[in-house]
Amino acid sequence: MNEKIIKVAIAGNPNTGKTTIFNNLTGENQHVGNWPGVTVEKKEGEFYYKGYKIILVDLPGIYGFSSYSLDERIARDFLLERSVDIILNVVDSTNLERNLYLNMEFQELNIPIIICLNMIDELTQKNLEVDVDILSKYLGSVIVKTNARNKTGMDDLKEKIIECVEMGLKPGILQFNYPEYICNEINKIINFLQKNTDKDFKYPLKWLAIEFLEGEIDVMEKFKNENWFKELKEQIDKSIKIIEDYSGQKVTDNIVTIKYSFLKGLVKEAIKAKKIEKEKIRIYEKRMEYSDKIDKIVMHPFLGVLIFLFVMFLIFYLTFFIGTPFVDLLDKFFNFLGEKTETVLNKYSINTIFISFIKDAVIGGVGGVIKFLPNILILFILIAALEDTGYMARASVVMDKFMHLIGLHGKSFIPMIIGFGCNVPAIMATRTLENKKDRILTMMIIPFMSCAARLPIYVLFTSLFFKNNQAIIVWVLYLIGVVTGVFTAKIAKKVFFKKEEMPLIIEIPPYRLPVFSSLLRHGWFRGKMFLKKAGTVILLGTAVIWFLASMPYGIEYASENSWLSIFGKFLAPIFHFAGFGFWQAAVALITGILAKEIVVGTMTTLFSSHSVDVATALSYVFTPLSAFTFMVFSLLYTPCLATLATIKQEAGFKWMLFIAIYNFLIALFFAIIIFQTGKLIGFN
Ligand SMILES: Nc1nc2c(ncn2[C@@H]2O[C@H](COP(=O)(O)OP(=O)(O)OP(=O)(O)O)[C@@H](O)[C@H]2O)c(=O)[nH]1
Ligand SMILES: [Mg+2]
Numbered sequence: 001m002n003e004k005i006i007k008v009a010i011a012g013n014p015n016t017g018k019t020t021i022f023n024n025l026t027g028e029n030q031h032v033g034n035w036p037g038v039t040v041e042k043k044e045g046e047f048y049y050k051g052y053k054i055i056l057v058d059l060p061g062i063y064g065f066s067s068y069s070l071d072e073r074i075a076r077d078f079l080l081e082r083s084v085d086i087i088l089n090v091v092d093s094t095n096l097e098r099n100l101y102l103n104m105e106f107q108e109l110n111i112p113i114i115i116c117l118n119m120i121d122e123l124t125q126k127n128l129e130v131d132v133d134i135l136s137k138y139l140g141s142v143i144v145k146t147n148a149r150n151k152t153g154m155d156d157l158k159e160k161i162i163e164c165v166e167m168g169l170k171p172g173i174l175q176f177n178y179p180e181y182i183c184n185e186i187n188k189i190i191n192f193l194q195k196n197t198d199k200d201f202k203y204p205l206k207w208l209a210i211e212f213l214e215g216e217i218d219v220m221e222k223f224k225n226e227n228w229f230k231e232l233k234e235q236i237d238k239s240i241k242i243i244e245d246y247s248g249q250k251v252t253d254n255i256v257t258i259k260y261s262f263l264k265g266l267v268k269e270a271i272k273a274k275k276i277e278k279e280k281i282r283i284y285e286k287r288m289e290y291s292d293k294i295d296k297i298v299m300h301p302f303l304g305v306l307i308f309l310f311v312m313f314l315i316f317y318l319t320f321f322i323g324t325p326f327v328d329l330l331d332k333f334f335n336f337l338g339e340k341t342e343t344v345l346n347k348y349s350i351n352t353i354f355i356s357f358i359k360d361a362v363i364g365g366v367g368g369v370i371k372f373l374p375n376i377l378i379l380f381i382l383i384a385a386l387e388d389t390g391y392m393a394r395a396s397v398v399m400d401k402f403m404h405l406i407g408l409h410g411k412s413f414i415p416m417i418i419g420f421g422c423n424v425p426a427i428m429a430t431r432t433l434e435n436k437k438d439r440i441l442t443m444m445i446i447p448f449m450s451c452a453a454r455l456p457i458y459v460l461f462t463s464l465f466f467k468n469n470q471a472i473i474v475w476v477l478y479l480i481g482v483v484t485g486v487f488t489a490k491i492a493k494k495v496f497f498k499k500e501e502m503p504l505i506i507e508i509p510p511y512r513l514p515v516f517s518s519l520l521r522h523g524w525f526r527g528k529m530f531l532k533k534a535g536t537v538i539l540l541g542t543a544v545i546w547f548l549a550s551m552p553y554g555i556e557y558a559s560e561n562s563w564l565s566i567f568g569k570f571l572a573p574i575f576h577f578a579g580f581g582f583w584q585a586a587v588a589l590i591t592g593i594l595a596k597e598i599v600v601g602t603m604t605t606l607f608s609s610h611s612v613d614v615a616t617a618l619s620y621v622f623t624p625l626s627a628f629t630f631m632v633f634s635l636l637y638t639p640c641l642a643t644l645a646t647i648k649q650e651a652g653f654k655w656m657l658f659i660a661i662y663n664f665l666i667a668l669f670f671a672i673i674i675f676q677t678g679k680l681i682g683f684n
Pocket of ligand 2: 059
């Protein structure tokens with residue numbers, strides 16, 4: 001059967017629930033968070049309904065077509081291609097005027113639009129209701145009410161998509177006209193473009209004409225090489241003058257005012273208070289009162305910072321407190337599995353080399369990493385919860401002043417927090433920064449944000465050497481990361497970039513309760529990624545380590561004569577003054593560049609063969625002081641390959657190389673300073 005395909009772009013203002021709807025419909029698990037700018041890349045997904053294959057494209061949120069940050073440009077350029085059948089404009093029902101302003105821009109693209117009045121639950125809480133008939137009559141679009149959080153309205157949405165296609169995909173007619181003096185000028189430009197461009201000119205002419213009149217340099221640049229450009233420019237200047245003379249206002253201001261006054265009237269007609277339900281209003285007002293009270297505290301310039309530090313501490317504390325019993329359990333399980341496998345395989349007199357591979361590399365190495373899954377799950381779930389409440393946007397406002405102090409933009413803060421989970425999406429998240437320099441500065445800081453993959457190293461070492469102060473030590477490590485990042489930014493700003501400051505403009509979303517099921521789903525998704533990594537990169541890493549530690553044939557596994565040891569001994573002197581100048585550590589750190597989890601994998605592979613367990617073996621070679629400097633080094637040195645690749649993609653090869661080398665050197669520098677100072681004080 002010939003499949004009928006419908007392509008739908010999900011677009012709209014930031015933080016209106018686009019990705020939540022995308023996930024609901026496609027069953028995907030894209031990142032959702034309660035702040036503007038969560039989605040930074042277009043993502044495709046699909047579902048089937050009534051014989052149709054419906055392809056959805058989830059776009060980053062935009063405020064208008066003249067947006068400049070990379071994520072917004074991605075959305076805008078995609079929409080301008082007009083390669084979709086339908087635009088699904090997801091709108092925050094409690095903020096109709098602004099959201100519908102964007103809809104008017106969409107309408108100029110000449111593509112059918114379905115307006116999704118999302119967050120209808122929040123409108124109801126305000127005791128308001130919306131008259132869909134009026135909206136749809138004036139906007140000429142199909143309208144659906146939804147609450148994406150509890151999936152209300154999703155079937156209706158699917159139905160409307162199909163309906164739209166079966167009606168022949170005709171764009172609706174907006175009951176709005178520019179006043180005559182503007183219309184005339186728009187038409188002049190449209191005529192000009194019609195005369196000078198051919199049929200497959202991809203931009204909608206009316207939209208272009210308005211952009212030109214509004215003086216959008218960015219859009220005009222696209223045509224500067226056309227031979228008719230000069231003539232067009234003359235026409236535009238003439239038109240602008242006519243409009244400005246007539247209205248006594250700049251064209252942009254004029255157009256904005258005209259559109260908003262249309263929308264103001266419309267929204268006033270369409271949104272009505274429900275029959276007075278005193279109780280409901282009281283509950284809503286109470287909620288707002290609480291929300292304001294909470295904001296006064298968490299956004300207090302001084303208290304806010306303390307609260308933020310405490311929140312971060314709480315996250316790490318819970319990561320350990322809840323995670324450790326499960327880690328211990330898994331540890332016992334893998335030990336048991338290792339011993340049992342060894343006994344069984346021995347019974348069948350299987351080659352000792354193979355037994356060693358299974359026991360040391362697979363169970364010892366990979367199992368030694370997998371057992372930290374509980375910590376990693378909890379950390380990701382807690383960060384997701386933080387993102388979903390709306391606290392993140394507030395914390396970034398609190399930290400804005402501080403960020404400026406170190407020469408960074410307030411918007412850099414959110415990517416930094418995301419970096420605590422994983423550096424890769426954090427680097428991507430810098431796309432919301434408009435300025436290239438701010439982006440690069442933020443990318444230089446992110447690798448110092450201690451990601452979840454480094455957590456196993458801390459768990460392993462703190463459980464051996466700092467049993468009673470685990471959370472504190474880890475918190476200190478995270479802080480060392482942040483401070484090093486800040487220090488780096490400060491210097492880099494002086495060396496590479498001139499001073500250039502932009503104010504932070506971030507919308508504060510309402511507080512929202514995290515959706516428990518979606519937190520778990522997010523955790524599970526992350527957990528799956530971690531397990532997949534364990535089965536691929538980490539397994540590969542430990543297998544190579546195991547092989548090199550077993551060669552040349554016939555030597556005792558991981559002994560001084562192995563190839564690995566010879567290689568490691570060559571590198572080990574580099575780390576001598578940092579307190580861990582032995583070959584196992586050197587090898588673990590070098591392979592850790594593949595993926596940071598491999599550091600622990602290598603350690604356990606190399607030490608699990610001895611007659612003592614890993615813990616005891618480690619305590620032979622490390623002291624608390626050198627264990628600490630080892631953790632500091634692991635935290636700060638060259639980021640993993642995936643992060644490096646993302647930096648290359650987003651900033652270029654030179655910056656990637658710089659970060660790789662700089663981070664290695666800075667890590668070594670700090671590790672040596674701490675170790676030598678510690679020794680002087682008498683800690684060793
Ligand atoms: N109350 C309520 N909250 C919702 C609804 N839909 C989504 N949310 C919440 O709104 C927040 C933003 O959701 P996202 O799906 O990330 O929004 P987005 O439009 O993709 O945001 P960007 O990618 O930043 O543009 C999340 O906290 C969601 O849980 C809804 O219908 N009602
Ligand atoms: Mg999104």
